[in-house]
Amino acid sequence: MTTYHEPNTKRGNIKNRGGFVSNMSGDVPRVNRQLAVSRAFDDKSLKSHLQSDPDIQWTNIDNNKNILILVSDGLWKVMSNQEAVDIAKKFKYPQKGLKQLIAEGVKRDSKDGILCCC
Incomplete structure:
Protein backbone atom coordinates (compact mmCIF):
# COMPACT_ATOMS: atom_id res chain seq x y z
CA MET A 1 0.00 0.00 0.00
CA THR A 2 3.04 2.26 0.07
CA THR A 3 3.15 5.37 -2.12
CA TYR A 4 6.39 7.36 -2.18
CA HIS A 5 6.28 11.09 -2.85
CA GLU A 6 9.89 11.82 -3.65
CA PRO A 7 11.15 14.38 -6.17
CA ASN A 8 12.92 11.70 -8.20
CA THR A 9 9.76 9.59 -8.56
CA LYS A 10 7.69 12.70 -9.35
CA ARG A 11 10.31 14.23 -11.67
CA GLY A 12 8.27 13.81 -14.89
CA ASN A 13 5.14 15.29 -13.35
CA ILE A 14 7.09 18.24 -11.91
CA LYS A 15 8.84 18.86 -15.26
CA ASN A 16 5.53 18.72 -17.17
CA ARG A 17 4.21 21.44 -14.84
CA GLY A 18 7.18 23.75 -15.52
CA GLY A 19 9.39 22.88 -12.57
CA PHE A 20 12.59 20.87 -12.10
CA VAL A 21 14.20 18.59 -9.53
CA SER A 22 17.74 19.32 -8.38
CA ASN A 23 20.11 16.88 -6.74
CA MET A 24 22.79 18.73 -4.81
CA SER A 25 25.62 16.64 -3.44
CA GLY A 26 24.93 15.49 0.12
CA ASP A 27 21.40 16.89 0.14
CA VAL A 28 17.90 15.60 -0.54
CA PRO A 29 16.41 16.13 -4.02
CA ARG A 30 14.56 19.43 -4.11
CA VAL A 31 11.86 21.00 -6.26
CA ASN A 32 13.33 24.05 -8.06
CA ARG A 33 16.34 23.84 -5.71
CA GLN A 34 14.12 24.95 -2.82
CA LEU A 35 12.08 22.40 -0.89
CA ALA A 36 11.65 18.64 -0.72
CA VAL A 37 8.33 17.47 -2.22
CA SER A 38 6.32 17.15 1.00
CA ARG A 39 7.39 20.62 2.14
CA ALA A 40 6.72 22.12 -1.28
CA PHE A 41 3.04 21.07 -1.39
CA ASP A 42 1.86 24.22 0.35
CA ASP A 43 4.54 26.62 -0.80
CA LYS A 44 2.86 29.27 -2.96
CA SER A 45 5.77 29.60 -5.40
CA LEU A 46 6.05 25.81 -5.95
CA LYS A 47 2.40 24.73 -5.76
CA SER A 48 1.87 24.98 -9.51
CA HIS A 49 4.65 22.41 -10.12
CA LEU A 50 3.19 19.74 -7.85
CA GLN A 51 0.14 17.54 -7.65
CA SER A 52 -0.84 17.46 -3.99
CA ASP A 53 -3.92 15.26 -4.22
CA PRO A 54 -3.67 12.40 -1.74
CA ASP A 55 -3.22 8.84 -2.94
CA ILE A 56 -6.12 6.84 -1.52
CA GLN A 57 -6.24 3.08 -1.52
CA TRP A 58 -8.89 0.69 -0.30
CA THR A 59 -8.02 -2.78 0.92
CA ASN A 60 -9.76 -5.46 2.89
CA ILE A 61 -8.24 -6.19 6.25
CA ASP A 62 -8.17 -9.87 7.07
CA ASN A 63 -6.09 -12.29 9.12
CA ASN A 64 -3.24 -12.05 6.61
CA LYS A 65 -2.97 -8.27 7.03
CA ASN A 66 -2.72 -7.56 10.71
CA ILE A 67 -0.38 -4.57 10.81
CA LEU A 68 -0.46 -1.06 9.37
CA ILE A 69 2.55 1.22 9.81
CA LEU A 70 2.09 4.96 9.27
CA VAL A 71 5.42 6.77 9.32
CA SER A 72 7.10 9.64 7.53
CA ASP A 73 9.81 9.35 4.92
CA GLY A 74 12.61 9.73 7.46
CA LEU A 75 12.18 6.07 8.30
CA LEU A 101 11.08 1.85 14.71
CA ILE A 102 12.04 5.43 15.60
CA ALA A 103 15.08 4.25 17.57
CA GLU A 104 16.18 2.06 14.65
CA GLY A 105 15.74 4.94 12.19
CA VAL A 106 17.90 7.18 14.37
CA LYS A 107 20.46 4.39 14.79
CA ARG A 108 20.64 4.07 11.00
CA ASP A 109 21.42 7.79 10.82
CA SER A 110 18.28 9.02 9.07
CA LYS A 111 18.81 12.60 7.91
CA ASP A 112 15.08 13.37 7.86
CA GLY A 113 12.40 13.63 10.53
CA ILE A 114 10.71 10.42 11.65
CA LEU A 115 7.05 10.63 12.62
CA CYS A 116 5.12 7.48 13.55
CA CYS A 117 1.53 7.00 14.64
CA CYS A 118 -0.65 4.06 15.57
Whole structure:
Protein backbone atom coordinates (compact mmCIF):
# COMPACT_ATOMS: atom_id res chain seq x y z
CA MET A 1 0.00 0.00 0.00
CA THR A 2 3.04 2.26 0.07
CA THR A 3 3.15 5.37 -2.12
CA TYR A 4 6.39 7.36 -2.18
CA HIS A 5 6.28 11.09 -2.85
CA GLU A 6 9.89 11.82 -3.65
CA PRO A 7 11.15 14.38 -6.17
CA ASN A 8 12.92 11.70 -8.20
CA THR A 9 9.76 9.59 -8.56
CA LYS A 10 7.69 12.70 -9.35
CA ARG A 11 10.31 14.23 -11.67
CA GLY A 12 8.27 13.81 -14.89
CA ASN A 13 5.14 15.29 -13.35
CA ILE A 14 7.09 18.24 -11.91
CA LYS A 15 8.84 18.86 -15.26
CA ASN A 16 5.53 18.72 -17.17
CA ARG A 17 4.21 21.44 -14.84
CA GLY A 18 7.18 23.75 -15.52
CA GLY A 19 9.39 22.88 -12.57
CA PHE A 20 12.59 20.87 -12.10
CA VAL A 21 14.20 18.59 -9.53
CA SER A 22 17.74 19.32 -8.38
CA ASN A 23 20.11 16.88 -6.74
CA MET A 24 22.79 18.73 -4.81
CA SER A 25 25.62 16.64 -3.44
CA GLY A 26 24.93 15.49 0.12
CA ASP A 27 21.40 16.89 0.14
CA VAL A 28 17.90 15.60 -0.54
CA PRO A 29 16.41 16.13 -4.02
CA ARG A 30 14.56 19.43 -4.11
CA VAL A 31 11.86 21.00 -6.26
CA ASN A 32 13.33 24.05 -8.06
CA ARG A 33 16.34 23.84 -5.71
CA GLN A 34 14.12 24.95 -2.82
CA LEU A 35 12.08 22.40 -0.89
CA ALA A 36 11.65 18.64 -0.72
CA VAL A 37 8.33 17.47 -2.22
CA SER A 38 6.32 17.15 1.00
CA ARG A 39 7.39 20.62 2.14
CA ALA A 40 6.72 22.12 -1.28
CA PHE A 41 3.04 21.07 -1.39
CA ASP A 42 1.86 24.22 0.35
CA ASP A 43 4.54 26.62 -0.80
CA LYS A 44 2.86 29.27 -2.96
CA SER A 45 5.77 29.60 -5.40
CA LEU A 46 6.05 25.81 -5.95
CA LYS A 47 2.40 24.73 -5.76
CA SER A 48 1.87 24.98 -9.51
CA HIS A 49 4.65 22.41 -10.12
CA LEU A 50 3.19 19.74 -7.85
CA GLN A 51 0.14 17.54 -7.65
CA SER A 52 -0.84 17.46 -3.99
CA ASP A 53 -3.92 15.26 -4.22
CA PRO A 54 -3.67 12.40 -1.74
CA ASP A 55 -3.22 8.84 -2.94
CA ILE A 56 -6.12 6.84 -1.52
CA GLN A 57 -6.24 3.08 -1.52
CA TRP A 58 -8.89 0.69 -0.30
CA THR A 59 -8.02 -2.78 0.92
CA ASN A 60 -9.76 -5.46 2.89
CA ILE A 61 -8.24 -6.19 6.25
CA ASP A 62 -8.17 -9.87 7.07
CA ASN A 63 -6.09 -12.29 9.12
CA ASN A 64 -3.24 -12.05 6.61
CA LYS A 65 -2.97 -8.27 7.03
CA ASN A 66 -2.72 -7.56 10.71
CA ILE A 67 -0.38 -4.57 10.81
CA LEU A 68 -0.46 -1.06 9.37
CA ILE A 69 2.55 1.22 9.81
CA LEU A 70 2.09 4.96 9.27
CA VAL A 71 5.42 6.77 9.32
CA SER A 72 7.10 9.64 7.53
CA ASP A 73 9.81 9.35 4.92
CA GLY A 74 12.61 9.73 7.46
CA LEU A 75 12.18 6.07 8.30
CA TRP A 76 11.63 4.83 4.76
CA LYS A 77 14.90 6.38 3.62
CA VAL A 78 16.84 4.02 5.89
CA MET A 79 14.56 0.97 6.14
CA SER A 80 12.57 -1.23 3.78
CA ASN A 81 8.87 -1.93 4.26
CA GLN A 82 9.60 -5.52 5.23
CA GLU A 83 12.24 -4.51 7.78
CA ALA A 84 9.72 -2.18 9.44
CA VAL A 85 7.06 -4.90 9.55
CA ASP A 86 9.54 -7.39 11.02
CA ILE A 87 10.45 -4.95 13.80
CA ALA A 88 6.86 -3.89 14.55
CA LYS A 89 5.58 -7.48 14.72
CA LYS A 90 7.95 -8.23 17.60
CA PHE A 91 5.84 -6.12 19.96
CA LYS A 92 2.44 -6.81 21.47
CA TYR A 93 1.64 -3.11 21.89
CA PRO A 94 1.85 -0.77 18.86
CA GLN A 95 3.39 2.11 20.84
CA LYS A 96 6.39 -0.03 21.78
CA GLY A 97 6.85 -1.11 18.19
CA LEU A 98 6.74 2.49 16.99
CA LYS A 99 9.30 3.55 19.57
CA GLN A 100 11.58 0.79 18.33
CA LEU A 101 11.08 1.85 14.71
CA ILE A 102 12.04 5.43 15.60
CA ALA A 103 15.08 4.25 17.57
CA GLU A 104 16.18 2.06 14.65
CA GLY A 105 15.74 4.94 12.19
CA VAL A 106 17.90 7.18 14.37
CA LYS A 107 20.46 4.39 14.79
CA ARG A 108 20.64 4.07 11.00
CA ASP A 109 21.42 7.79 10.82
CA SER A 110 18.28 9.02 9.07
CA LYS A 111 18.81 12.60 7.91
CA ASP A 112 15.08 13.37 7.86
CA GLY A 113 12.40 13.63 10.53
CA ILE A 114 10.71 10.42 11.65
CA LEU A 115 7.05 10.63 12.62
CA CYS A 116 5.12 7.48 13.55
CA CYS A 117 1.53 7.00 14.64
CA CYS A 118 -0.65 4.06 15.57
